[in-house]
Structure formats: structure tokens, C-alpha cells
Amino acid sequence: MREIHHPELLQNYLQTFEIKPILNDELLPYLTLYRYDHGELICTQGDPYNHLYLLVKGKLKIFNTSPEGRTLILSFKTPLDVVGDIEYVQGTDFINTVEAVSEVHMIAIHHRWLKKYGSDHTPLLKFLLNVITKKFYVKSSSLSFNLLYPVEVRFASYLLSVCFDESDALYSGKLSTSHLIDAANLIGTSYRHLNRVIQHLSREGLVERHKGFIEVKNREGLSELANHRNIYEK
């Protein structure tokens, strides 16, 4: 993580995503722009809540570890999105871990200033309401999806989400083998079972197993299998 001292870029982001209208002017001096590299953690489950983050560039992975030590993916996020909103409203520690999937830029606001200047600012409140209700929808459909469909379908959806980041043509259609254990945890299954599922998808010609990575051979077919639902996206 590195701070980016680059007022023009910050202004640029503020304009692109129309962030200014939702903040009051007193808050503007307290915005900081940060950069995270692929794999870096923005925050970890249980961390005390400090900043509200606005994701303005890149892709985030949100996940959670259960008391038993199993890891569950919750979602992927792309701009514009917010991290720490729920925690800000409830004043609680972070409930999830947030990791950068690609190079990521985030605008951070310390909760001190947010409480001081923003807690009665109607546009901000409305913005948060809007963002959080959307998160609720996503969570809600994710719940149904997980309960209703087997791992194969979930993995298809996951593959589509993780392998086709437009901003990263290199990895297009490929999933590095070293991420398979992660992937299994993220989908909510075991590594062993994921392998079984990959074998099966392989036999169906939807993916191909190569040394070091898995390649999507039939994107349409996977999408079909996943019921056209990108449950892990956004």
C-alpha cells in the first residue's frame, strides 16, 4: 500500500464518479488516495474500523473466514464501490477481509472526519443507503445461488468472474493453478471436490487443464451452466 500524492488524479476520480456531490466541502481536504498491488490486503476481518474507502480503480475480492477456519468468498467489486460502509454505520470492526485482485486505487476518508462532518449530510446518507441496499440485493441472491446450485455451477460462475477482467488481457480466460485452493475456499467447497468438478468440466470440453493454469475453452457454455448469473461479480 502506498499513498499517491497526485491531486489531479484525485480530482479526476472525484469527477468521473461524481463523488463531490455526496461529500460536503469540509470533508474534501481529508481525502487520501491509496494504491494497492495485486494480492495486497486493504483490511482484514476483525481489524478496527478506521477508514471508509471508495474504490475508484481495479478489482477487489471480499471474503470471510469462519470460526472453523473455512474461507468463503462474498463478492468481487469494481468501481465505483464502497468498503467500510456497513462498519461505518454500525461502528463495528471489519467483518470481512478485502484483497486487491489487480492494481487498485482507493480514496480513503478517516471515520473521525466522516463522523464530524458527514453524519448529517443528506446526500452522503442517501448515497450510503443506496450502496448498502445494493449490497443487500447481491448478498441476498448470493445466498439463494449457493443454496440452490451445486459447486459445478458456482465454479462456472466464478471462472467467468475471475478470468475475464477486461483491464487485464494477459490473464484472459485463464486461472492460475496456484489459485485453485483459494478458489475452492472462495466457492465454499474443498480443494478435492473442486478438482473433481474441473475434471468433469474438462471432459465436457468447457475448460482445459494445462501445466500451471486452467483455460476456459467455451465461455458461452460456462455461462449457460452458470445460468447466466455472475454471482461473484460486483
Added chain:
Amino acid sequence: MREIHHPELLQNYLQTFEIKPILNDELLPYLTLYRYDHGELICTQGDPYNHLYLLVKGKLKIFNTSPEGRTLILSFKTPLDVVGDIEYVQGTDFINTVEAVSEVHMIAIHHRWLKKYGSDHTPLLKFLLNVITKKFYVKSSSLSFNLLYPVEVRFASYLLSVCFDESDALYSGKLSTSHLIDAANLIGTSYRHLNRVIQHLSREGLVERHKGFIEVKNREGLSELANHRNIYEK
């Protein structure tokens, strides 16, 4: 459903749950008090959004039916809680079906007035933020719970939620057999499998099967099995 013309009772509820501070005075004349009986539907998935409801008495069951026709329980609610908040913020149709489990009293506000008088009322916005983030937490832990634990554990949790409504001593510790199919759908499993699980719980002495109902024999044991998590509560 019946309207209750009873200004004192309404006032009483407004006070008990400290509702007045979150509403502005212009809204007060537009509050209506409704009563629903056991089994009645307050709203059905897909219904256009009309009212925001405040649950002030009784217990609600929230569920959702998938495209494939399977029914999933989402939560139970007790006072004070809100129905239609997400829909109000997003301006969308109802995403879930809401059913009265016991006799229920709800205060309804038509969205017309809410938009007109409440959309910039900070205390209301904050109240909604608070309620919705709590719902998010519940949904979030529900997701993990369902993904991590087998039906037996979920059913134990369900039994504890549904069989011990303090306001309904008659049904204490009992689940009517006629509700078993419902229960299965609600937990996200098949009727067949639920029966298997009941057999098993029976052999363990946690519940007993009688003609017409299932009786909880060992509440503590069930709670233990459910990891002390009342996932379907609230």
C-alpha cells in the same frame, strides 16, 4: 388484514418503540395501523412496492421463491422491525414474501408520503441505514451458516426459532407436522431429507415424533447442535 382504528394504541406503539423521533410531523397523519392473523400474507414477492411497514407486534416470516420453484426462508422478524425498507430505497418491487406467524400489528406508511415528507429527513435516513445494515449482517451470517453447516444443524436452529415464541405458549416446543413441508423448503432442503434428519434427532433424544406434531425434548441439546446460533431469528 384489517385496519385497526385505535389512535391510543397507535400512540402507544409510537412511544414504546420511539418511532416519533425518526418521523417528521408531516408524516404522522398518514400512519395506519393494520392487523394480520396467523398465516396471512403482508406482501408477496413481485408485488409493487406501496407501503413501508413497521412491525410493532407479533412475528413475521420472510421467504423467497426461486425461479425453479424452491422456497427459501430468509428470516423471522420481531418488533421493532421494518418491512419494505430496501424496496423503498431502491424503488423496486417486493423481493420477498412476508407472512404473519402469529397475530401481527404493523404500522404502514404509503411511499407517496414517505417520498414527499421523509426523503430528506435525517433521522429517518439514519434509522433506515441502521436497520438495513443490521439486515445485511443477518443475511451475511445466514449465508455462511447455510454454506458451512448441514441440514441437521440448520433444522435445529430453525426448530428453536419457530417453536419458542414467548407470546404463544400453546405451541411451545412443538412443530405441527403439517408445517414440515414448509419447514423443509424454508431450510433449503427436501421434505424427504428433513424426515431423515428428524429420525436422526429422534434417535439422539433431541426431539420426539408424535401424531400431528414434533416435540422438542432437549432444547439445550438442540441449541448445542445449532452452535448456539439462532440464524433464523430476527
Added chain:
DNA sequence: AAAGTTTTAGGACATATGTCCTTCCCAACA
């Protein structure tokens, strides 16, 4: 009461998934 009908529990079998362990491959190193 007898016959038919509906409801409810459970049998049989298939599929989905988890756990544990073994084998194989490759890289690092002696």
C-alpha cells in the same frame, strides 16, 4: 363397515461433497 382417496413416513438408489491418504511430478540441493 368397505372401498377409494389423500396424506405422510420411509425404502432404494443416485448424486454431491468431504476426508484422508497415496502417487506422481518437479524443483532444489547435495
Added chain:
DNA sequence: TGTTGGGAAGGACATATGTCCTAAAACTTT
């Protein structure tokens, strides 16, 4: 070049759950 260690894939078996069907029970109708 042989050895060793680690990681990745897959075999074997157990458990969880779904689907379809049957048997038993309860309820209706004649």
C-alpha cells in the same frame, strides 16, 4: 546424477442430500 521435499492430482471410502417410488395411516365417501 541421485536424493529429498513440497505441491498438486487423484483414488478410496464415508457422509450428506436429492429423486422417485412404495407402504402405511388417516380420512372420505358410499
